[in-house]
Amino acid sequence: MKKGLALLLCLMMTLIGTGLTTVALADEEPVEIVMGFFSLNGVPSDLQMVLDAINEITIPEIGVKLVDPIIDNYGNYHEQLNLILSGNEQLDLFMCWGTYWLPFYTKGQIIELDDLLEEYGQGIIEAVGREWLDAGKAGGHQYGITTNRDLAVTRGFVLLKDICEKYDIDVASIQTLDDLGEVFQIIKDNEPGMIPVSGANGGDKLLDTICTYDSLGDTLGVLMNYGEEPVVVNYFDTDEYEQYVRYFHEWYQKGYVTEEVMTSSDNTNPQMTAGRLFANTSNIKPGFDTKQSLTVQRDVVSVPMVEVNTNSSVVQQIQWYIPVNCDHPDKAMQFLNMMYTDERIVNLLCWGIEGVHYAFTEDGHIDFPEGVTADTSGYNLNMGFAMGNQFLSHIWVGDELTMWDDLKEFNETAIFSCAFGFCWDPEPVKTEVAALNNVLNEYRCGLEWGVLDPDTALPEFREKLHAAGIDKVVEEKQRQLDEWLATKQG
Amino acid sequence: MVAAKTTSVPRSAKFKKYLPLYLMMLPGVIYLIINNYIPMAGLIIAFKDLNFRKGILGSDWIGFANFRYLFATSDALLITRNTVLYNVVFIALNNFLGVTVAILLNDMTALKAKKFYQSAVLLPYLISMVIISYLVFAFLSNDRGFLNRTVLPIFGQQGPSWYTNASLWPPILIFVNAWKNVGYLCVLYLSSILGINKEFYEAASLEGASKWQQIKYITLPLIKPTIIMMVLIMIGKIFYADFGLFYHVPMDSGALYKTTNVIDTYVYRGLLKTGDVGMSSAAGLYQSVVGFILVLTSNLVVRKVSPENALF
Numbered sequence: 045m046k047k048g049l050a051l052l053l054c055l056m057m058t059l060i061g062t063g064l065t066t067v068a069l070a071d072e073e074p075v076e077i078v079m080g081f082f083s084l085n086g087v088p089s090d091l092q093m094v095l096d097a098i099n100e101i102t103i104p105e106i107g108v109k110l111v112d113p114i115i116d117n118y119g120n121y122h123e124q125l126n127l128i129l130s131g132n133e134q135l136d137l138f139m140c141w142g143t144y145w146l147p148f149y150t151k152g153q154i155i156e157l158d159d160l161l162e163e164y165g166q167g168i169i170e171a172v173g174r175e176w177l178d179a180g181k182a183g184g185h186q187y188g189i190t191t192n193r194d195l196a197v198t199r200g201f202v203l204l205k206d207i208c209e210k211y212d213i214d215v216a217s218i219q220t221l222d223d224l225g226e227v228f229q230i231i232k233d234n235e236p237g238m239i240p241v242s243g244a245n246g247g248d249k250l251l252d253t254i255c256t257y258d259s260l261g262d263t264l265g266v267l268m269n270y271g272e273e274p275v276v277v278n279y280f281d282t283d284e285y286e287q288y289v290r291y292f293h294e295w296y297q298k299g300y301v302t303e304e305v306m307t308s309s310d311n312t313n314p315q316m317t318a319g320r321l322f323a324n325t326s327n328i329k330p331g332f333d334t335k336q337s338l339t340v341q342r343d344v345v346s347v348p349m350v351e352v353n354t355n356s357s358v359v360q361q362i363q364w365y366i367p368v369n370c371d372h373p374d375k376a377m378q379f380l381n382m383m384y385t386d387e388r389i390v391n392l393l394c395w396g397i398e399g400v401h402y403a404f405t406e407d408g409h410i411d412f413p414e415g416v417t418a419d420t421s422g423y424n425l426n427m428g429f430a431m432g433n434q435f436l437s438h439i440w441v442g443d444e445l446t447m448w449d450d451l452k453e454f455n456e457t458a459i460f461s462c463a464f465g466f467c468w469d470p471e472p473v474k475t476e477v478a479a480l481n482n483v484l485n486e487y488r489c490g491l492e493w494g495v496l497d498p499d500t501a502l503p504e505f506r507e508k509l510h511a512a513g514i515d516k517v518v519e520e521k522q523r524q525l526d527e528w529l530a531t532k533q534g
Numbered sequence: 535m536v537a538a539k540t541t542s543v544p545r546s547a548k549f550k551k552y553l554p555l556y557l558m559m560l561p562g563v564i565y566l567i568i569n570n571y572i573p574m575a576g577l578i579i580a581f582k583d584l585n586f587r588k589g590i591l592g593s594d595w596i597g598f599a600n601f602r603y604l605f606a607t608s609d610a611l612l613i614t615r616n617t618v619l620y621n622v623v624f625i626a627l628n629n630f631l632g633v634t635v636a637i638l639l640n641d642m643t644a645l646k647a648k649k650f651y652q653s654a655v656l657l658p659y660l661i662s663m664v665i666i667s668y669l670v671f672a673f674l675s676n677d678r679g680f681l682n683r684t685v686l687p688i689f690g691q692q693g694p695s696w697y698t699n700a701s702l703w704p705p706i707l708i709f710v711n712a713w714k715n716v717g718y719l720c721v722l723y724l725s726s727i728l729g730i731n732k733e734f735y736e737a738a739s740l741e742g743a744s745k746w747q748q749i750k751y752i753t754l755p756l757i758k759p760t761i762i763m764m765v766l767i768m769i770g771k772i773f774y775a776d777f778g779l780f781y782h783v784p785m786d787s788g789a790l791y792k793t794t795n796v797i798d799t800y801v802y803r804g805l806l807k808t809g810d811v812g813m814s815s816a817a818g819l820y821q822s823v824v825g826f827i828l829v830l831t832s833n834l835v836v837r838k839v840s841p842e843n844a845l846f
Contacts, residue, residue: 126809130586147809152587303676307697307785368586475599478804478813479607485803486791495698496789512607 074103075375080114080128080138081430082121090396090422091115098392106378114138129153129367136370137380139191139430142361143261149182150471154365155373156185164377165189167385171433176455178465179359184531188363189380192433194329194451196354196458199253201241202336203323204316205343207231218347221254221291228300231322240300241323242312243493248325250292250301251492255279258355258461260525261468264480265518270353271461274529276522278514281506289502292494305493316340330450331443338442352454355461362430383432391438393431396423402438411441466528473520476513483508580815600816603804609795617796620704621772624711625765631712632719633761637749639720640727652724655717663714663778670710670783698789707794710783711776719764726760727753762836762843770829773797773821797821 088094095110102108114135116124122144128135129148140148148154161168161177169177172192180188201224208215211230218224228240243249257263257279258271265276268284279285295301315321317340326336328346337343364383366376382389395402395410401423403413418424428434435448444450470477487505490496549556580600582593604610635655642648658666673680674696682693696702734752743751775796784794801817837844 130811144809151811152585303695303698306787306789307671307675474810474813475603475606478603478810479609481806482607482609482791482795482800482803485786486788486795489788490698508608512609 072107074099074107074109075372076111077108077136077372077376077379078112078114078134079110079379080121080125080135081427082118082139082141083115083425083427084118085424085426086117087115088396088423088425090401093400094392094396094423097397098389101386101388102379102382106375106382108375108379110379129369132369134369134371135367136372137364137366137376139362139364143357145188145360145363145365146182146261146470148365148367149187150469152368154187154367155370156187157189157366157377158186160366160373160377161186161189164374165381165384167381171384171435176359179356180363181465182467182469188360188365190359190363191430192384192435193362193429195359195455196329196352197358198328198348198350198352199248199325200328200346200348200350201253201323202316202326202328202344202346203227204319205337205345207235207238207322208345215345215347221349224347225295225298225300228295228322229298232299235322238319239302239304239315239321241295241325242302242305242308242315242321243325244308244311247311248327249305249489249492250295250325250494251285251288253325253349254288255284256350256353258463259357260355260463260466260521261357262470262477263484264470264477264514265521267461267463270351270459271355271463274462274525276518276525278509278518280509280514286498286502289491289494289498292492293496293498294494296494301494303495306489306495313340316344317342330454331447334442334444352458353461354455354458355464356466360467364432380432384436385433387436390432390434390436394425394428394434394437395440396421396425404438405441408439408445409441409443410438463525463528465532466525468521468524470517473513473517476517479512480509480514480517483512577815577819579812580819582812584812596812600810600812601820603813604797604801604817604820609800612792613795613797613800616793617775617798618772620707620711620775620796621768623708624715625768625772627708628712628715628719629761629765629768631716633723633754633757635716635720636723636727637753639724640753641745652721655720657717658714659718661714663776663782666710666714667778667782667785670706671785674706697785697787700790700792700794703784703790703793707779707783711779714779722764723757723760726757730756759843763845766829766832766836766845769832770825772828773824775799777802 091113095113099109102110114124114128115121118141122140125135125138125140125144130153145154157165168189172190176190176192176195177186180186180190203213203215207213208227211234213227213230218227231238231240241250256270257266257268257277259266260276263279266279267274268277268279268282292301312321312324313336316324326332326346328348333344333346336346364380366373366380370376383393384390391398398404399413401413401416401421402410405411412418412421428437431437435452439445439447483505487496487501487508491498491501491505576590579590581595581597582590583596583599584590585593588594639648639652639655642651671679674682676682676693676695676697679693679696682696686693694702696706730753734756735748738748738752775798777798780794780796781799781802784790797817801814805814833845
């Protein structure tokens with residue numbers, strides 16, 4: 045409550061302050077900025093209300109007015125982004141997922157941010173740290189600005205807690221795949237109608253929970269063992285790969301996994317809610333269990349299988365970019381800077397307006413105000429991980445109040461890949477990559493969930509990879525990596 | 535001089551006579567020019583290494599490099615084979631079924647039943663492929679599907695694992711495609727059968743011709759031009775595959791690619807991550823050029839065999 049009051053006072057003071065500065069800037073028209081980001085919860089109905097509140101701050105302070113942002117569901121967003129960028133429509137600042145930005149880089153659709161970052165983005169550098177920002181570099185220049193969030197990763201299994209308790213399974217003692225196999229056997233024997241483990245096509249496969257390579261962007265040529273040494277390897281040819289694939293095929297034969305993994309494109313959480321599924325795979329970070337329990341609507345407990353680690357791909361997952369379409373990159377960068385330094389902006393973007401979309405609880409969490417629910421809220425974006433500096437945002441009920449400190453520690457303890465900051469540019473071998481993507485799609489899901497028989501499928505897979513030119517890709521990747529290492533040391 | 539005059543006068547008279555028709559054609563022509571011809575300038579993208587900073591015209595020419603991935607791999611032959619063979623079967627089977635159902639429907643006398651069947655065969659045509667894929671899944675799903683759970687156990691059979699067994703899919707895809715598209719063709723043929731003068735049939739039955747003879751000597755010859763036109767149009771699309779059918783219906787299951795991967799899905803999967811405009815234009819250009827050549831050749835064949843039925 046106190047905190048709320050304090051914040052309100054702050055707001056009022058800034059409002060008064062605004063009144064004064066407006067006079068000073070009054071003759072200058074604010075620059076209109078169009079930002080773009082995807083949403084996992086649809087387009088909020090109160091979006092304009094929130095934008096108005098942001099503009100009240102940004103127009104007087106940096107002369108920026110946010111207009112008509114491009115917001116779309118995750119599935120459509122990147123396609124739309126492509127159209128807007130190719131069609132040269134107005135877009136000044138956008139966020140995108142994973143490797144989607146690479147084609148924008150190779151086709152010259154996003155601009156270099158080095159100078160802009162130095163001039164207008166000191167707040168970003170301070171908040172995120174230069175070492176992390178390096179992940180957004182390509183060809184020696186800064187293109188992407190990562191958000192400040194969980195910048196490291198560990199992967200593993202998510203289990204239903206009540207079932208674990210029912211069979212006295214000591215989750216803390218699960219260390220290896222063998223341990224886990226024993227648990228799945230218990231489920232198989234005692235819970236008819238419940239599948240031990242499954243996942244969505246395209247999500248983390250069984251192998252993803254246990255492998256420790258740095259994918260260098262696309263897994264076509266990886267660095268083994270958390271990126272220990274800068275030696276690019278065709279992972280699918282390694283003994284490690286064969287071992288795991290054979291191991292998981294045994295699981296499949298024992299009935300821990302079903303063919304469903306080959307066809308399901310849907311998230312498997314609802315199946316866990318319904319009690320049809322005991323475990324699925326996921327990325328895990330501090331606070332994950334509480335959050336996932338809310339999503340699944342049943343208590344879950346996670347079992348990480350690998351060390352906390354990080355590489356360029358992990359950090360690149362959510363970055364902000366400025367496209368060539370932008371007429372005022374300086375203003376876009378100034379606004380971006382505020383997203384990393386200004387608590388008001390961060391919270392408006394993340395949670396909406398206090399008192400309307402969220403309210404403080406007595407212990408300092410935030411929650412829906414009285415009478416508002418997730419369904420009726422006009423701004424339930426819940427995209428803190430994408431809105432600049434997440435560590436400035438309020439903490440929702442259910443999460444630990446120490447969550448941001450835990451996350452910072454999580455990030456700091458991560459094992460760094462030796463190729464951190466290296467960005468793979470597939471352009472010189474794009475013919476091979478296009479063919480290889482088809483081969484990966486054909487075999488990976490089946491092999492890495494254990495459904496396909498490794499005796500026949502694995503040799504086929506390997507042979508097809510070679511035929512499609514994986515050796516050439518690995519060679520080119522190694523060449524680019526060596527070049528990058530040389531410039532880094534030199 | 536005189537000769538020139540005599541030819542020019544009828545020509546302008548002809549123009550005047552057809553002027554209303556030309557005017558009616560105008561919106562369509564403008565539409566075609568704007569939508570289909572002007573964008574053809576963009577075909578140069580297929581031969582360029584597109585860079586937006588340099589612009590389309592300023593980007594570097596790279597010859598046929600964008601086309602290479604379509605032919606470079608062992609999959610190239612497979613996807614071409616799949617695309618063409620499936621389409622050949624689709625063309626033959628769908629047209630055969632379409633004509634058959636149209637003739638059967640035409641001879642139905644109960645009006646209400648006729649209306650019902652007509653709508654019933656057309657309905658699948660209007661359903662989205664994504665929904666159809668789940669209808670198929672409801673039948674074929676391994677542990678919950680209607681076939682493996684209910685139908686096959688009645689016969690004491692154990693169902694196969696449908697989504698990991700590539701060899702089962704050609705018949706499934708052919709069936710689904712026919713089920714979805716026959717209705718549309720049927721309505722088309724039905725309308726052309728309805729256009730046949732009833733007197734032919736009356737005269738034929740007076741002469742004692744059986745139903746089969748009427749179909750063979752009246753209906754089929756008279757709808758032959760429509761059939762030929764439909765087949766020619768479909769041949770033009772022989773290098774295009776119905777993306778929904780080949781991507782959604784097999785649920786994008788990797789184990790089925792041997793029999794479900796076609797040019798369109800190959801391009802989609804290959805470029806989804808890299809989003810290369812040049813390479814996708816190359817695929818599009820390749821498909822349309824081959825389609826164009828095939829239409830020209832088949833039309834040539836038709837012109838040789840029965841000139842009055844050729845499209846042009």
